[in-house]
Amino acid sequence: MMDKIKEKIQNNSRETRQELRGRILTYCAIGLILIVVISIFLFVALKGIATFTQDKASLKTFFTGTNWNPGILGSDGKPLVGALPMIAGSFGVTILAAIIATPFAIGTALYMTEIAGKKGRNVLQSVIELLVGIPSVVYGFIGLTVVVPFVRDHFGGSGYGILAGSFILFVMILPTVTSMTVDALKAVPKHYKSASLALGATQWQTIYKVLLKAAIPGILTAIIFGMARAFGEALAVQMVIGNASLLPTSLLTPASTLTSVLTMGIGNTVMGTTANNALWSLALILLLMSLIFNILVRWIVKKGRM
């Protein structure tokens, strides 16, 4: 009899055992996610580096060369892996899309936070949620049937190219940038605005000189998030960019991006060959750029707090 009580006191209770089990379950879940992230980086990095270690391609050609033909050796005996056209294409569409999207996003966000009543705000909130929800292939299809003919008729060229890609990306990143800008504007303390209005500033002066200034770190973060999304977007861009690995000379000539070459190429190359490894190097750049965008955001947030 005594032993039973002793046992009960000395051993863990049911609650404690349950707690332990639960704890272990959550640790496993979070551990799994960590493993996934680490292995993504590890695998893609190992594959991506092989172009330079195994196939002896030079880093300099990779970033500055314009001849992308990784299956063939150049005159110096090294594979032709000039990725500059793709890198330029990716940055081109990303930056152009961000330039078009920023005024729209800031305008819409200002309307939602400063001008609209409750009804207008709700309408725009739903609009943004719906825009986020439209799948990227649908954007690509709209791009093919609407944007490309539009660009061809009004700007010239074949219609395929960086301009068409930027138009599509602009709509795709608009909701992200807008909703984050709204958050940034909402985070500005109310008394800033009151003080400005009390000094006799007009609504626009208050927006321009106080609100936007105070919200700059948040708005920059929003733009960078949008750019990160644009940089990584694959199918919608691939469908309208024209897919020619030439260094883009104008916004209207067919070009290619890192993602478009990847989506087209991986299926057509054999694992382990130079041509395939070179594609993994492009994937590695995508991965690193996404990391850089992340670090940039963190840096801005930190700066903004100071």
Place this chain on the structure above:
Amino acid sequence: MNTKLQNKIAITIIKAIAIMVVIILAFLIGRILLQGLPHISWHFLTSPSRAFTAGGGIGPQLFNSLYLLLLTLIISFPISLGAGIYLSEYAPKNGITTVIRMAIEVLSSLPSVVVGLFGFLLFVVQFKLGYSILSGAIALTFFNLPLLTRNIEESINSVSNLQREAGLALGMSKWRTVNKIILPEALPGIVTGIVLSAGRVFGEAAALIYTAGQSATNVNFSNWNPFSSTSPLNLMRPAETLAVHIWKINSEGIMPDATAVSAGASAVLIIAVLVFNLMARFLGNYLYKKMTSAETK
């Protein structure tokens, strides 16, 4: 006078921009639905696709999309739930937690094509699963995990601390408090998050091209044995989804009625996303009313 005029102009411009954004959306949705709805019929939704002749449907693709969505949610929900509970309840405030949060953030901002390629490398090539529904579902899980985890964490965080204290004061373990008290209250938010993520998964294509594959094999819809290779439930068969189908017929273009089929398929995708959106709102509100005393007040 001058500043007042300036003010007026600026406000008008802001209003014009907001109206333009609404017009863009209205144009997009209107265009897709107007172009696509005439093509949608029972025949279109159920018959198999044809590669070289007109008149094909999207039956297998539609089924594959739904099946993949279901599998993805089955795999990703328990993991995200565990991770969300960890982050909101158990995570200590230290460097390791910061690293974990950063990792999740990085994962959520990775381009989906990179996630797909990783899935291709690890599951299709290394584990020799081939282009299969299973590889696709796992790749989509990676894509879905960070967002669902964050959503679950936020939903759990929004539950008042009083509830936790009440649970602990009753002598319940933390785990039981979370399971029996916190999760039910957080459920409406979690369900909304799941449905919204379902909308995203349903339309994703870049992560699937090289994991679930680009071909819809002949499936026999009267054979429901999951181990038979012609069964629609078979996990190891390649499965082209609706979104991948749209991409493929537009970039390869050998189908004579590619535009019509993609218009119809796009309309189906958009309608699905709209339904998911509405469902998220409705289910969230409904569950909130059902599970709390909100309606008695």
